[in-house]
Amino acid sequence: MTATLPATARVISQWLDQFETALKEGDIEQAAQLFGDESYWRDLIAFSWNIVTVEGRDGVRDLLASTLDRVRPHGFEVAEDLGEPAEAGGVAESWIRFETAIGRCVGHLRLRDGKGWTLLTTMYELIGHEEQQGDRRPRGAEHGANPNRQTWLERRTHEAEELGHTTQPYTVIIGGGQGGIALGARLRQLGVPTIIVDRNPRPGDAWRNRYKSLCLHDPVWYDHLPYIDFPKNWPVFAPKDKIGDWLEMYARVMELNYWGSTECRSAKYDETKGEWIVVVERDGAEITLRPQQLVLATGMSGKANIPTFEGMDVFTGDQHHSSQHPGPDAYRGKRAVVIGANNSAHDICAALWEGGADVTMVQRSSTHIVKSDSLMTIALGGLYSEEAVAAGMTTQKADLTFASLPYRIMHEFQIPVYDEIRKKDADFYARLGAAGFLLDYGDDDSGLFMKYLRRGSGYYIDVGASELVAGGDIKLESGVDVVRLTETGVVLTNGKELPADLVVYATGYGSMNGWAADLISQEVADKVGKVWGLGSNTTKDPGPWEGEQRNMWKPTQQQALWFHGGNLHQSRHYSLYLALQLKARMEGIPTPVYGLQESHHLR
Ligand SMILES: Cc1cc2nc3c(=O)[nH]c(=O)nc-3n(C[C@H](O)[C@H](O)[C@H](O)COP(=O)(O)OP(=O)(O)OC[C@H]3O[C@@H](n4cnc5c(N)ncnc54)[C@H](O)[C@@H]3O)c2cc1C
Numbered sequence: 160m161t162a163t164l165p166a167t168a169r170v171i172s173q174w175l176d177q178f179e180t181a182l183k184e185g186d187i188e189q190a191a192q193l194f195g196d197e198s199y200w201r202d203l204i205a206f207s208w209n210i211v212t213v214e215g216r217d218g219v220r221d222l223l224a225s226t227l228d229r230v231r232p233h234g235f236e237v238a239e240d241l242g243e244p245a246e247a248g249g250v251a252e253s254w255i256r257f258e259t260a261i262g263r264c265v266g267h268l269r270l271r272d273g274k275g276w277t278l279l280t281t282m283y284e285l286i287g288h289e290e291q292q293g294d295r296r297p298r299g300a301e302h303g304a305n306p307n308r309q310t311w312l313e314r315r316t317h318e319a320e321e322l323g324h325t326t327q328p329y330t331v332i333i334g335g336g337q338g339g340i341a342l343g344a345r346l347r348q349l350g351v352p353t354i355i356v357d358r359n360p361r362p363g364d365a366w367r368n369r370y371k372s373l374c375l376h377d378p379v380w381y382d383h384l385p386y387i388d389f390p391k392n393w394p395v396f397a398p399k400d401k402i403g404d405w406l407e408m409y410a411r412v413m414e415l416n417y418w419g420s421t422e423c424r425s426a427k428y429d430e431t432k433g434e435w436i437v438v439v440e441r442d443g444a445e446i447t448l449r450p451q452q453l454v455l456a457t458g459m460s461g462k463a464n465i466p467t468f469e470g471m472d473v474f475t476g477d478q479h480h481s482s483q484h485p486g487p488d489a490y491r492g493k494r495a496v497v498i499g500a501n502n503s504a505h506d507i508c509a510a511l512w513e514g515g516a517d518v519t520m521v522q523r524s525s526t527h528i529v530k531s532d533s534l535m536t537i538a539l540g541g542l543y544s545e546e547a548v549a550a551g552m553t554t555q556k557a558d559l560t561f562a563s564l565p566y567r568i569m570h571e572f573q574i575p576v577y578d579e580i581r582k583k584d585a586d587f588y589a590r591l592g593a594a595g596f597l598l599d600y601g602d603d604d605s606g607l608f609m610k611y612l613r614r615g616s617g618y619y620i621d622v623g624a625s626e627l628v629a630g631g632d633i634k635l636e637s638g639v640d641v642v643r644l645t646e647t648g649v650v651l652t653n654g655k656e657l658p659a660d661l662v663v664y665a666t667g668y669g670s671m672n673g674w675a676a677d678l679i680s681q682e683v684a685d686k687v688g689k690v691w692g693l694g695s696n697t698t699k700d701p702g703p704w705e706g707e708q709r710n711m712w713k714p715t716q717q718q719a720l721w722f723h724g725g726n727l728h729q730s731r732h733y734s735l736y737l738a739l740q741l742k743a744r745m746e747g748i749p750t751p752v753y754g755l756q757e758s759h760h761l762r
Contacts, residue, residue: 167246168237171253174270175235179257182232187223191216195274199565203281204736205264206230207753208743210713212565212706225753231260238265241556250276254559261286261748262739267563279563283735288742290348315414322416327449328354329745331437333423333678334456336365338724340406341384341731342456344413345738348386351745354448355415355456356439358422362410363403365458371486372510373399375727376502376620378535380543382727383554384409385734396531396622426453426679428719435719452741455674456723459615459691462669466498470644474662478644481507481665487514495519496649496657498641499665500526500596501616505624507663508633519657520628521649522637525597527618528625529607530587533580538573538607543728558732566612566693566706570605577606590629595637602697611726612708613700615691616667670762671722672710679720687715688758690722701760712737714752 174193181190194200194216201212206226213222234257237244241254252269262282269277284290291297301308309317322328330346332339335357346353359365366373374396375382379389382397387409394401410417421441428435437448463480471478477489481503487510495511497504500522511518529538541547542557564572577600581588592598599617601610610617619625627633639651648658670691676684687710694705707713710722712733723737724730743750 165244167251168244168253170251170270170273171237171244171255171268174268174273174275175237175255178275179233179235182223182227185227187220187227190223191219193275194219194278195271195276198275198277199567200275200278200280201562201565203279203562204739205259205262205266205280205282206232208714208740208750209752209754210707210711210733210736211754212567213754214565214567214706222753225751229260229749229751232257232264234258241265241559242551254556258286261743265559267559269563277563277565279559281559281562281736282739285739285743285746285748288349288746292348319416322352323354323418323446323448326352327434328352328416329450330354330452330454330741331356331435331448331450332454332456332723333426333437333674334458334461334724335359335362335410335417335419336456336458336461336724337384337402337406337727338458338730338734339454339456340410340413340415340417342454342723342734342737343415343417344385344409345734346741347414349738349742351738351742353416354418354450355410356418356421356423356441358420360419361403361407362415362417362419363406364419365403365461366399366406367403369399369482370484370503370507370510371399371488372506372513374622375399375402376531376622377726377728378539378543380545380548380554380557381539383731384727385731386413388554423678428453428679428683428717430718433719452719452721452744454721454723454737454741455671455678457671457674458668459671459724460668462671462673464667464669465664466641466666468641468644470650473646474644474659475646476660476662478662479664481663482668484663487511487516490661491515493517493660494658495661495663496521496659497663497665498649499523499663499667500619500637501665501667502619503667504663504665505619505621505628507665509624509627511661512627512633516661517634519634519636521639521641521651521657522597522635523640524638525599527599527601527607527610528588528591528596528621529577529580529618530584530621530625533584534607534620537580537583538576554731558728561728562732566695567704569612570601570603570609573605573609574603577601577604580606587625587629591625594629594631595635596625596628597637609695613693613695613697616699671724672762675717675720679717683717683720685761686758687717687720689760689762694759703759705756707756709756714740714755716755716758 238254238256244253255266263284264282267279330353332355335355339355343355424438426437435453495516639653642650650656672684690710692700694702696702
């Protein structure tokens with residue numbers, strides 16, 4: 160059959176046929192030989208019940224030796240509905256589809272010289288536990304006559320009254336920001352009883368509470384939530400309160416059991432019963448929940464890093480972390496010092512300047528700056544843009560394309576992108592440099608995404624503040640640190656004292672296992688270790704190489720404890736795999752984890 164296909168499709172199909180034969184025969188060596196010397200297999204729960212990338216033939220052997228008997232993969236084929244196989248620069252690539260004993264899967268394959276170079280395998284659906292979509296959608300109305308009829312509203316009200324009181328949820332998600340909400344929506348569709356708790360009153364408040372000028376830095380095509388896309392008239396960069404309203408609407412129509420004004424006080428795993436004891440305070444009353452799974456979706460930009468400087472106790476002006484910054488209104492005509500030079504620092508400086516404050520930014524070390532326009536067109540445009548949509552790109556394909564590039568080599572694809580941006584915006588960077596701003600492009604010049612994935616910090620997507628820095632409207636002290644605060648100002652290591660009525664600490668956020676320390680115990684936080692980062696051995700991302708984001712969306716060293724979050728794209732995409740991991744456990748489907756990550760760093 161493959162002989163009638165065009166050349167690239169034939170090569171791909173032949174490889175898939177050989178791969179399937181080897182797997183069916185349990186011939187791990189033959190399967191491994193289909194991969195090149197340099198090769199990467201990224202698996203999102205299809206084989207490993209983990210999020211893991213193995214490298215080289217040894218990696219393939221190891222993964223298959225642990226999983227093949229159980230997974231029983233079959234039916235490998237080109238997924239033509241996702242796109243035709245293509246060939247460029249000696250690399251043939253194709254979307255693929257297959258099944259395992261328990262799941263339906265899609266993936267992506269790249270062949271170099273006929274050998275596997277990158278393979279992505281992802282499970283999107285558990286057989287027999289499909290979401291009620293399309294022709295499986297619920298009927299809603301029950302035609303006929305039934306004296307005991309309950310309306311949808313009655314059923315929904317009943318469920319909300321029972322869950323957490325007379326019945327227990329299978330999963331509790333702490334944190335009802337976009338992360339908790341997206342995961343909650345997927346779990347609802349999979350029939351996993353779930354309660355989301357958030358200390359804020361309304362869904363969306365995490366965005367509403369941020370400084371008033373904030374708009375999303377990522378464009379709309381990147382930001383959709385699962386199931387409901389933003390409408391076609393949604394702004395490219397949504398203002399924070401609009402996102403807040405969208406999340407509130409979403410939580411309601413997706414029928415989430417969302418407990419607002421509910422603070423999680425503590426959580427403890429009861430090993431003997433295999434359940435968590437989660438103590439929450441809801442509207443002043445203490446309630447104990449006993450879920451079997453606990454997800455911390457408390458935000459990677461939630462645990463404020465507040466520095467301790469001598470003199471903070473004597474400073475007589477206002478001082479707060481960027482997460483507490485209310486906006487510029489109270490500071491017209493005042494002197495503001497913003498400590499930090501990343502996203503929040505820039506946004507806050509610009510808003511304070513617009514609000515008539517005298518603003519100084521204090522930059523300790525270099526920052527990566529990329530102009531929003533350049534990022535949109537050169538870095539993101541191919542996958543997430545109006546042009547991409549017009550060319551047939553879908554959110555699913557874009558997410559999977561992004562996922563198909565193994566982290567080990569992703570920087571190699573990013574470096575040329577940022578080289579191009581540097582050339583295009585050379586004047587801009589020169590002006591910033593001339594103003595004394597310390598610039599970098601990442602340790603290996605791989606730019607914004609790699610910094611985000613490795614350390615989640617160290618950059619600003621320029622939407623205007625950089626011109627104010629270059630032009631001196633926002634004053635700059637760079638290459639300096641704070642020595643101490645006085646009653647009236649900030650003393651720097653260069654000997655200057657900056658008079659200040661306001662000091663903003665735009666000093667970033669801590670690792671999410673800090674939440675586990677606060678809510679569970681230091682012991683569990685240490686057992687789990689640092690959350691986020693790839694182990695790239697670059698600044699703030701210490702090795703050893705992990706190959707995936709540490710502890711995110713996958714099993715951790717603490718049984719039944721999960722971390723969820725990230726930007727809107729990650730939250731959308733990876734919530735699927737986390738939801739399926741939870742669903743499988745609820746259904747008693749065996750989920751032996753291949754390659755459970757070890758903990759190397761405490762935070
Ligand atoms: C200034 C700024 C700009 C950003 N811009 C973008 C952007 O453009 N695009 C993007 O995708 N991301 C952006 N981010 C990142 C952003 O933080 C995340 O995308 C998003 O907020 C993460 O959502 P989340 O649900 O993981 O966490 P959060 O939104 O932080 O939500 C965590 C929730 O947990 C709750 N919580 C914490 N502890 C408890 C407890 N003990 N009990 C009950 N509830 C608790 C909090 O109240 C909060 O609502 C930005 C972040 C900042 C700070």
